[in-house]
Amino acid sequence: MKITIEWTYKTKNGIETVFRSDEMPPAHALSIGEDLEKTGRAKKLQFIDQNDSTWLAKELKKYIKEIDTEPHNVRVYFDGGYDIQTKNAGLGIAIYYEQNGKSYRLRRNAPASGLNSNNEAEYAALHLAIVELDLLDVHHQTVQFLGDSQVVINQMNGEWPAYEKDLSSWADRIDEKLNELGITPEFELVPRKLNSEADRLATQSLQGVGITGQIELQ
Template sequence: MKVRIEWIYRTLKGTETSFSSENMNASKALLIAEDLEKSGRVGAISFIDSHDTALSIKELRKYLQGIQTEPHNVTVYFDGGFDIKTHSSGLGCAIYYEQNGKFFRLRRNALVEELSSNNEAEYAAIHLSIQELELLGVHHLPVTFIGDSQVVINQLNDTWPVLEEELARWADRIDEHLERLGITPELEVVSRKKNREADKLATQALNGIEITSTVELTEQ
């Protein structure tokens, strides 16, 4: 979960002003807030999440303690590719998450035959990642989904209309799956260069190379 910190600063003579931080991971925000408290010049501190819900330090600390044993701070990179010659699609996803104080990366790809366009392959790729999240036990958390398809990201964000019937079915399927898991999606478009890992996984799937792996990372 990402939050921003809002706090009141008070000078030695009693003059007060308010500050607001950028959005950051909740664990980082808690560390900063605890350090601010040590200054002795900070009044009320609150954390504001993506739904504009305010949490106190005590409430955020309790929340973080409750999710430590489950996958959290989840970021998903996804990509889909379509080979018009063979009518095959390669799907790829890389999922980064934290659990029990450790950082992990899950990589998964798949080759499918029943799709008919690159946009449909992109939808199928994000759906593949959601299936992997369910297997991981991710639920009732915000999850960041990152891809290079403006069509998929903007349609799922309701920024662009979904005119194609097949894509509309994919969008509905994804929305229903996310709602069932209690996952709040935070969708972000990046360049293909910044989505290189998921793109490579999709290409490997098209080349018949199957990838399924989970590794512990030395750092996030």
């Protein structure tokens, strides 16, 4: 979930205007909101989520306390590789998240067969990532998905149509799974060099090297 702060600012002369912040994580919004109130100039302060629902500060505190024990601030990198000669695919994902005040990284790759293109492999990698989110019990929150496939990112964003039946089918499966988990996705296209971890995992899978691991980040 992302929160926007809206408040009325009143000058010493009594002139008022309304300000609205960028979206931010709930804990950041609560901290900034409390700081604004200390100035004595911020009136009618509201916390608004992505569904335009308004939260009281005490409600936001309760929510933050509840999600602290669950994976949150989740960021997912995904990549798929496809070998035209063998028609085999390798999928790679790296999931970063916070839980109980600590930061973690989960890495996994997997082989895939029965795919017909690199674009399908990219979609399969994204689907694999969402399955892993389900296993991590990530639900009812905003998750950031980062990949270097223009096709997948732009189609999932709704900016490009998915004319190919195979790709459209993958997109539908992914949307269905996201809805089932209550995940609001944010898809972001990143340069290949910023997706090198997932790319390496996908390549290692194609080479027959399986990797599954989770570590706490220091």
